Amino acid sequence: MIRVLPNVLTASELQAVRELLPQVRFGDGRITNPDSSVKQNLQAPQEDPANARIAQIAREALVRYADVRTFAHPRSMARTTVVRYEPGMNYGWHVDEAMFPSTPPMRSDLSCTVFLNSPADYDGGELTIQLGAQELSYKLEAGSAILYPSTTIHRVSPVTRGVRLAAITWLQSWVADSNQRELLVQIEEARALAASGGDPARLQVLLESLRTNLFRMWADT
Ligand SMILES: O=C(O)CCC(=O)C(=O)O
Ligand SMILES: [Fe+2]
Numbered sequence: 001m002i003r004v005l006p007n008v009l010t011a012s013e014l015q016a017v018r019e020l021l022p023q024v025r026f027g028d029g030r031i032t033n034p035d036s037s038v039k040q041n042l043q044a045p046q047e048d049p050a051n052a053r054i055a056q057i058a059r060e061a062l063v064r065y066a067d068v069r070t071f072a073h074p075r076s077m078a079r080t081t082v083v084r085y086e087p088g089m090n091y092g093w094h095v096d097e098a099m100f101p102s103t104p105p106m107r108s109d110l111s112c113t114v115f116l117n118s119p120a121d122y123d124g125g126e127l128t129i130q131l132g133a134q135e136l137s138y139k140l141e142a143g144s145a146i147l148y149p150s151t152t153i154h155r156v157s158p159v160t161r162g163v164r165l166a167a168i169t170w171l172q173s174w175v176a177d178s179n180q181r182e183l184l185v186q187i188e189e190a191r192a193l194a195a196s197g198g199d200p201a202r203l204q205v206l207l208e209s210l211r212t213n214l215f216r217m218w219a220d221t
Helices: 011-023 049-064 066-072 178-196 200-218
Strands: 003-005 074-077 081-085 090-094 110-115 122-124 127-131 134-138 145-149 154-156 159-162 164-173
Touching (some): 003 066, 049 074, 049 081, 049 110, 066 074, 178 200
Antiparallel strands (some): 003 145, 074 164, 081 164, 090 154, 110 145
């Protein structure tokens, strides 16, 4: 399941990020993926002070964002890194690493991109995610983010004009299984609908989905 998170960064956080971005000293993105033959971008070293400040702003914004809690049930979040794609740069089809060598090591369940500049600033640079035979492409407004399963094959298509800037991170969830996470998301939606007296037809279909899918999960065959 993929979730777009509009306006993760407030206007003042976005302004702070805009002032910090020119101070980031980018290096070759392959520093963290030396064996990759498809990664062709620029990436801030972890120790870069402007990267660290942007990372902190992005993390705090993600942690306080209610949909991140509902959708991801986050247990831990990996390092956050600012990436930069100039014309000709791209990150070809790949799957993200399963484990990050943090202390303690963490498993990536969800990948996250926080878009840091306007889609009008560049051509190309879509984040495209494969779901079966379908491809879904995203190019979000500055300050908005996307969460998607780290199990998916995805890419950043070549930038053909301008510069694409984003902050990327990964989350480990308390609930490893994405089908189980999906049921918790539906329970939360049903709870919120019941509390607000919202659309009864939607509440009905959510409850049907929960009953049917829990039965499917628990039925002995
Ligand atoms: O820049 C992005 O939106 C995601 C890049 C990516 O797939 C990665 O760094 O693993
Ligand atoms: Fe990736």
